[in-house]
Amino acid sequence: MTNLLDLTLPELEAWLRDHLGEPGFRAVQIWQWMWQKLARDFTEMTNVSRACRERLAGLARIVWPEVESVAESRDGTTKFLLRLEDGALVETVLIPSDSREGVRRWTQCLSSQVGCAMGCTFCATGQAGFERQMSMAEILGQILVARKHLGDARPDRPVLRNLVFMGMGEPLLNLRQVMRSLECLNNDKGLNFSPRRITVSTCGIEKGLQELGESGLAYLAVSLHAPTQQLRERIMPKAARWPLDDLVRALKSYPLKTRERITLEYLLLGGVNDGPEQARDLAKLVADLKGKLNLIVYNPTDGAPYAAPDEERILAFEQYLWKRRITAIVRKSKGQDISAACGQLKAARTSGVPAPAGP
Ligand code: SAH
Ligand code: SF4
Numbered sequence: 001m002t003n004l005l006d007l008t009l010p011e012l013e014a015w016l017r018d019h020l021g022e023p024g025f026r027a028v029q030i031w032q033w034m035w036q037k038l039a040r041d042f043t044e045m046t047n048v049s050r051a052c053r054e055r056l057a058g059l060a061r062i063v064w065p066e067v068e069s070v071a072e073s074r075d076g077t078t079k080f081l082l083r084l085e086d087g088a089l090v091e092t093v094l095i096p097s098d099s100r101e102g103v104r105r106w107t108q109c110l111s112s113q114v115g116c117a118m119g120c121t122f123c124a125t126g127q128a129g130f131e132r133q134m135s136m137a138e139i140l141g142q143i144l145v146a147r148k149h150l151g152d153a154r155p156d157r158p159v160l161r162n163l164v165f166m167g168m169g170e171p172l173l174n175l176r177q178v179m180r181s182l183e184c185l186n187n188d189k190g191l192n193f194s195p196r197r198i199t200v201s202t203c204g205i206e207k208g209l210q211e212l213g214e215s216g217l218a219y220l221a222v223s224l225h226a227p228t229q230q231l232r233e234r235i236m237p238k239a240a241r242w243p244l245d246d247l248v249r250a251l252k253s254y255p256l257k258t259r260e261r262i263t264l265e266y267l268l269l270g271g272v273n274d275g276p277e278q279a280r281d282l283a284k285l286v287a288d289l290k291g292k293l294n295l296i297v298y299n300p301t302d303g304a305p306y307a308a309p310d311e312e313r314i315l316a317f318e319q320y321l322w323k324r325r326i327t328a329i330v331r332k333s334k335g336q337d338i339s340a341a342c343g344q345l346k347a348a349r350t351s352g353v354p355a356p357a358g359p
């Protein structure tokens with residue numbers, strides 16, 4: 001049976017016409033029930049005739065990912081382990097930020113694949129390998145779960161403000177489903193996230209980067225993590241198959257919106273890429289890019305060959321970049337007490353280490 005969350009609005013229109021002979025406005029009604037009013041059951045759709053609802057129930061379903069566990073950190077960061085229909089597990093994380101008026105807003109970190117084939121040496125997801133692609137219903141289903149959890153039922157005043165594709169997986173290697181998801185997100189009768197509220201993070205995949213840029217459907221973040229090709233080959237060998245110089249050249253011609261800057265992610269690994277020499281090379285590498293650097297403090301994962309960088313080196317690294325007039329901001333991982341770095345909760349679950357208790 002078709003999961004209706006797998007259809008874009010034009011596809012839903014065609015599906016309803018072909019299967020039930022329903023007019024176009026019916027698709028908009030059902031679409032709003034699913035994406036704005038968080039309906040999971042056709043019986044809730046009270047402006048749709050009973051006959052139509054009954055026929056729908058015989059042909060289609062609305063399937064959300066199931067919440068396997070929820071863990072809330074002391075800082076409010078909330079991590080969900082989700083079970084997909086075939087039993088596959090993925091993670092999504094909600095990160096709070098409080099406005100000056102004290103209103104709590106949230107950013108959601110989304111997964112795009114079950115596992116990841118890129119095998120970056122510091123990443124728990126990469127080390128566990130690739131299982132399968134996620135469907136659009138599974139990608140966007142993470143948002144439905146989060147909105148339900150947050151009681152976020154007012155589309156005109158959403159508390160879930162921003163989305164980042166920084167969970168499990170390489171979004172540009174699941175290009176078709178990610179692009180379809182971005183199109184649906186953009187729809188103002190549905191989830192209604194403008195491209196400025198969405199960031200897609202990639203380790204750098206040539207074809208996908210070009211397509212994402214042309215679509216203009218999200219902001220871009222790129223995981224650099226090393227300032228030279230040689231070092232990048234060591235810490236992210238598969239991503240480095242696209243040479244760093246070529247990646248940077250592609251970023252220079254990447255189409256940006258007004259005031260948009262590319263987020264350049266640089267994971268600080270203790271004693272590996274956090275020294276003065278790397279700071280100098282990095283400053284040179286990004287000098288001509290319209291970007292801002294996020295320096296991410298490595299969150300050690302079990303069995304990984306890296307250590308967290310020490311405070312002094314982080315500070316010196318940041319200061320060097322500022323002196324070169326490069327915007328660099330240090331990001332400490334939130335939710336460390338709940339293993340909130342990408343892939344860590346699932347790694348704990350599948351290796352038999354007890355997962356953190358729910359709230
Ligand atoms: N595949 C994409 C998006 C998912 S990874 C990409 O690589 O950009 C998102 C971010 O999580 C990456 O920037 C990665 O560096 C970071 N990350 C992975 N493992 C981490 C860890 N142990 N500590 C801190 N950040 C980590
Ligand atoms: Fe995949 Fe990103 Fe992890 Fe690398 S850092 S293995 S690209 S999820």
